[in-house]
Amino acid sequence: MGGAKVGIYQVLGDGYYWVTEPPMGEEDMYVYNLLMNAIYYTLPPTEEKEPIRILEERLRHAVEEMKIEIPPEQLEKIKYYVIRDVLGYGVFDVLIKDGKIEDISLAGSNKPVWVFHRDYSYLDWLTSNIAFNDEESLQSSIMLFAHKAKRHISTAFPISEGSLPERHRCALTFANEVTPFGSSLTIRKFRTDPLTLCHLVKFGSISPLMAAYWWMILENRGSTFIVGEMASGKTTLLNALASLLPPHWKIVTIEDTPELRLPHMGWKPLVARHTYSIAESKTEIRLYDLVKLSLRERAQFIIVGEIRGEEAYVFIQALATGHGGGCTFHGDSIESMVMRLTTPPINASPSFLPLISCVAISRMLRLPGKKPIRRVIELDEITGVKGPNEVASNKIFEWHVEDDKHYPLEPSAVVKSSQKLEKIAMMIGLTKRQMVNELARRTKFIEDLVSRNILEYGQVAEEIKKYYVSRK
Numbered sequence: 001m002g003g004a005k006v007g008i009y010q011v012l013g014d015g016y017y018w019v020t021e022p023p024m025g026e027e028d029m030y031v032y033n034l035l036m037n038a039i040y041y042t043l044p045p046t047e048e049k050e051p052i053r054i055l056e057e058r059l060r061h062a063v064e065e066m067k068i069e070i071p072p073e074q075l076e077k078i079k080y081y082v083i084r085d086v087l088g089y090g091v092f093d094v095l096i097k098d099g100k101i102e103d104i105s106l107a108g109s110n111k112p113v114w115v116f117h118r119d120y121s122y123l124d125w126l127t128s129n130i131a132f133n134d135e136e137s138l139q140s141s142i143m144l145f146a147h148k149a150k151r152h153i154s155t156a157f158p159i160s161e162g163s164l165p166e167r168h169r170c171a172l173t174f175a176n177e178v179t180p181f182g183s184s185l186t187i188r189k190f191r192t193d194p195l196t197l198c199h200l201v202k203f204g205s206i207s208p209l210m211a212a213y214w215w216m217i218l219e220n221r222g223s224t225f226i227v228g229e230m231a232s233g234k235t236t237l238l239n240a241l242a243s244l245l246p247p248h249w250k251i252v253t254i255e256d257t258p259e260l261r262l263p264h265m266g267w268k269p270l271v272a273r274h275t276y277s278i279a280e281s282k283t284e285i286r287l288y289d290l291v292k293l294s295l296r297e298r299a300q301f302i303i304v305g306e307i308r309g310e311e312a313y314v315f316i317q318a319l320a321t322g323h324g325g326g327c328t329f330h331g332d333s334i335e336s337m338v339m340r341l342t343t344p345p346i347n348a349s350p351s352f353l354p355l356i357s358c359v360a361i362s363r364m365l366r367l368p369g370k371k372p373i374r375r376v377i378e379l380d381e382i383t384g385v386k387g388p389n390e391v392a393s394n395k396i397f398e399w400h401v402e403d404d405k406h407y408p409l410e411p412s413a414v415v416k417s418s419q420k421l422e423k424i425a426m427m428i429g430l431t432k433r434q435m436v437n438e439l440a441r442r443t444k445f446i447e448d449l450v451s452r453n454i455l456e457y458g459q460v461a462e463e464i465k466k467y468y469v470s471r472k
Contacts (some may be wrong), residue, residue: 003080004094008120013041015123017115019094019130022077031070038062051087081151089148090141091130096166102189103231106180106372109135121372134452135175142172142183151258151274162259166192170183176375188198188231196260196460199241205362206376207232207406208450210397212442213379213414213421214358215244216435220424221300221324222357227331231363233374234328235259235305241326243388243457245301247465252294254287255305268297310344319355334393336379342389350385357381357420358396367413375399376406381420394419411439 007018023030043058059082063070069077084093095104095115104114105125113130121127132138146153149162149170158177163169169188173179174256200206215226226234239260240367245251250266258271270293287304288311294302295318303316304311304327312327319325331337337359341348360379366372377399385394396418399406408414415421415436425435449455449463 005099006094008117008126010123011312013123015117015120015126017117017128019128020206023096024077024079024081027118028074028078030376031074034068035059035062035078035082036085038066039082042250043086052083055083055086070203082130089356090144092141092145094127095130096164096168096187096189099191104187104189106132106138106177106185108184109133109138111181122366122370123291138183139174142174142185145170145185145187145341146172152256154360158432163259166190167259167261169257169259186382190259194239195236196455196457197243197446198236198455198460201446201450202241202372202455204404205237205374207283208380208407208410208443208446209399209409209439210376210406210438211244211446212411213396214241214419216424216439217357217420218245218301219326220324220427221322222420222424223319223325223355224363225337225356225359226326226328226336226364227337227359228328229330234362237360237362237376238303238305238326238328242301242303243461243464245324246468248468249300250298250301251301251303252297253303253305254290254294254311256287260303260305263457263465265318268299271399288314289316294318295321295323301326303327306330313348316341316348316352316355320352332363333361334391336383338391339389346393350391353391354382354384359393365401375404381418384417411436411443414439452465 005020005053005107006388009016009018039058039062042062043055049305056079059079063075080430082089089096093106095101095113100118101115102118105114109132111131113128116126117126130364132141142153145164148164151160151162153160153174155175155177158174159172161169161171167190168198170422171186172185195319197211201208201211216418217224223242230235235266242260242262245264246264247264249264251264253260253262253267253269255269256272258269260269272287272288272290288309291304291311291314300325302315303325304315307315307327307329315325316328329337331340338353340346341353342350342467358379358381358471360376362374362375364372379397380393380395382391383394394417394459397406397408415432421435425432430438445467450462454460454463
């Protein structure tokens with residue numbers, strides 16, 4: 001990773017993530033400070049697509065102008081730190097660039113940075129050798145993250161969250177205003193290329209038949225809620241399902257921080273805007289405002305990245321007007337979802353909840369002796385209302401831990417149990433047998449993509465587009 005090396009160790013059951021960067025002596029630090037000062041005062045603002053090349057040229061000019069005699073190996077070492085600190089994230093740069101790290105967490109000064117590594121998830125959090133000995137230097141790093149996320153953070157506004165240029169999500173706190181241990185950060189990292197539906201099928205998170213079921217529901221402007229706890233794969237699943245929507249549709253996504261990525265030409269992302277003073281509160285744009293705006297967009301499908309508050313009421317109203325929709329929701333069961341939807345601050349009427357076509361429960365599971373896995377453990381349809389905070393539901397799919405499979409395995413069993421597919425069949429003029437055949441055809445299509453190892457984002461999007469073209 002540039003001039004740095006990483007070692008991952010296990011000692012007495014605890015995991016460690018050890019970063020080794022090129023050693024800097026007193027002379028190295030002296031030259032580094034000279035060059036950083038020269039670059040700071042002379043480097044012009046640039047929108048160049050190759051900022052590293054521009055910085056390297058400026059560094060070379062600074063060495064020549066200051067007539068510094070420096071061996072090539074020393075210059076390379078100093079260049080590593082200059083690029084790390086000017087264009088990167090300082091001591092966090094190695095962690096940000098490590099594509100296998102999913103989460104980064106720091107609880108305060110004099111505490112080590114923790115990381116969650118995809119390949120060592122069975123060890124839970126790994127303790128790194130990165131730490132801040134004083135609050136001042138930690139605050140500088142926190143402000144760097146806020147700047148890169150185009151957010152403000154200070155003692156007056158000590159909480160900030162946003163999206164970094166690499167689309168990683170960061171949550172920051174400043175000083176000890178709300179965190180007694182001092183400034184803190186949490187970074188949830190996302191892949192450059194999102195996981196696709198074919199990845200999820202190959203990993204066993206969902207089955208090909210489940211994907212085909214969802215495909216029928218969403219293509220016919222149904223809706224889905226993805227319910228799960230933190231880091232259970234909700235957003236990944238929602239993004240993967242969105243790729244199944246017809247390529248000619250207009251799709252509006254609404255998020256607090258931009259995470260979703262769709263291949264559709266008609267994709268219109270909307271992002272909430274937060275303000276940082278009482279005087280500017282009227283200029284704040286909430287998820288609620290954006291969901292209302294989306295109703296005027298004549299979009300076939302509306303996606304809300306995460307529903308938490310009053311925007312849920314408007315979103316459910318949108319489903320009643322014929323829009324398709326999808327969202328993620330924090331919870332651990334369909335019962336907890338209904339309870340949150342029907343109580344303050346959302347207060348949705350239970351009579352509206354059957355407008356939600358299906359609800360998936362996604363979890364990260366830790367099986368004995370195995371790495372943690374993500375599975376959709378059940379997929380239910382809401383079929384009616386049983387009480388003030390209770391709905392009638394019909395379980396369509398269920399994951400069995402014994403053999404790590406989703407049941408049922410046959411399209412005929414799914415069509416037999418699904419009221420939503422029955423309504424879709426009537427709407428588009430299919431018999432029950434034709435619906436079974438259509439579900440089987442789509443299941444076979446997805447299985448074929450996985451068997452041919454067509455997994456990457458661009459590949460899957462192109463194959464789905466071809467599928468729709470072939471039907472015309």
